[in-house]
Amino acid sequence: MTHFTSNNNDANAMNPITEDDIANYLANTPDFFERHAQLLAQVQLTSPHGNRAVSLQERQAEMLREKIKALEHRLMDMMRHGTENVVIADRLQRWTTGLLTTRDPRSLPYRIAVDLQSLFLVPQTAIKVWDCGSEYLNEAYAQWVSDDVKALATSLTSPYCGLNSGFEASSWLPEPQAAMSIALIPLRPGPESPAFGLLVLASPDAQRFNAEMGTDFLERIAELASGALSRLRP
CATH class of the missing domain: 3.30.450.40 (GAF domain)
Incomplete structure (x- = not known):
């Protein structure tokens, strides 16, 4: 088990642990939530779709749905542009054919x-x-x-x-x-x-x-x- 340790309380008081320290620790300790699985259910976040509190898993699901929706919009844009390009290419071919004939x-x-x-x-x-x-x-x-x-x-x-x-x-x-x-x-x-x-x-x-x-x-x-x-x- 990994622990935060310190041999100098005065040093801790002068250099308190910051949010960045915690974020870096979690990013570099991927097995933390495996050892503390109960935290996943206990952590409460604010939903972007209201002021209600949601669990970490629910928030992750919301983020995933938002990413999927964004990808769907991008796919629709690509399909629309693709259709427009086909139409333009067809018109250009007809115009060129007119010149040749x-x-x-x-x-x-x-x-x-x-x-x-x-x-x-x-x-x-x-x-x-x-x-x-x-x-x-x-x-x-x-x-x-x-x-x-x-x-x-x-x-x-x-x-x-x-x-x-x-x-x-x-x-x-x-x-x-x-x-x-x-x-x-x-x-x-x-x-x-x-x-x-x-x-x-x-x-x-x-x-x-x-x-x-x-x-x-x-x-x-x-x-x-x-x-x-x-x-x-x-």
Whole structure:
């Protein structure tokens, strides 16, 4: 049997046993409650679900139930996110299929914007492409792009997501005044290349496109769109 012993009562008075000492003792003496099993039934704790006293075993059972409930919530969240990811992957595949099956390069920019709007429920979309071949210069997407917009697109190393603070590119949208949040997605042939286009997504919801959201998905959109639109370049 293990005992607390002391050869110096004065030392005990100067250094009384603390709660940490007791906790360390119990943590390092796993057989304590085997020798004092009756304490398990005698120890009374306050229940977090009221002021009633409960036994140590009951409190442990409550803690276990709380852990199980927390794990159930995490599992439900994982299942929900998994379902959402499947839906997004399916929509992305359908969007990509649309790009691959579009035979006329002239209609590709329109297809990119329209399918993004319908498949991903984006309220407004717009796209502009510059440095196109001469046969495409009369298309709406190849006209009226200022040098400032071109410079902005090239300066973006990743899609911009946030409030629409009067970006010139928002004027391309059907209803610019309704664009509270906006995503600006540069289109370029390679990571270090100048942009040759800009894709705009917009929403009346100020939080739909925000600075805290990840841009990995939008970057994949940019890569696929850029690859498809390379057919328009000379």
